[in-house]
Amino acid sequence: MAIVAIVYHSGFGHTKLQAEAVHRGARSVAGVEARLYTSEEGISKLDELDQADAIIFGCPTYMGNISAEMKKFIEVAAKKWFTQSGKTRWPARSPIHPRFPAIN
Numbered sequence: 001m002a003i004v005a006i007v008y009h010s011g012f013g014h015t016k017l018q019a020e021a022v023h024r025g026a027r028s029v030a031g032v033e034a035r036l037y038t039s040e041e042g043i044s045k046l047d048e049l050d051q052a053d054a055i056i057f058g059c060p061t062y063m064g065n066i067s068a069e070m071k072k073f074i075e076v077a078a079k080k081w082f083t084q085s086g087k088t089r090w091p092a093r094s095p096i097h098p099r100f101p102a103i104n
């Protein structure tokens, strides 16, 4: 069973709808267990996220950049994931987020 986690931040609900659609799509695939987290939930469940085979990130663009809440998640997660070996985490790059940084 492959685990796919979706971590999102949504200020006004649009990204939430998209994340829920991605969650529905992922869980419709045979052999996939899909888990949906807000970025806030993700911060408190980093050990659970470690179990994921893939993590899909979603957030709005605010003032030309990723939302502050998603940046907070990345910075908290980076402290943990930078120290791990054997796993590479690359946030997916959305066309409207050309500067979405890599966690590694």
Ligand SMILES: Cc1cc2nc3c(=O)[nH]c(=O)nc-3n(C[C@H](O)[C@H](O)[C@H](O)COP(=O)(O)O)c2cc1C
Pocket: 009, 010, 011, 012, 013, 014, 015, 016, 059, 060, 061, 062, 063, 064, 065, 096
């Ligand atoms: C304060 C603020 C700043 C925004 N800045 C941008 C921006 O720089 N570029 C862009 O394409 N959209 C921008 N938007 C639009 C949002 O990214 C867009 O409405 C998004 O779908 C909101 O997602 P959400 O409902 O999940 O918060 C901005 C919206 C707000 C409220």
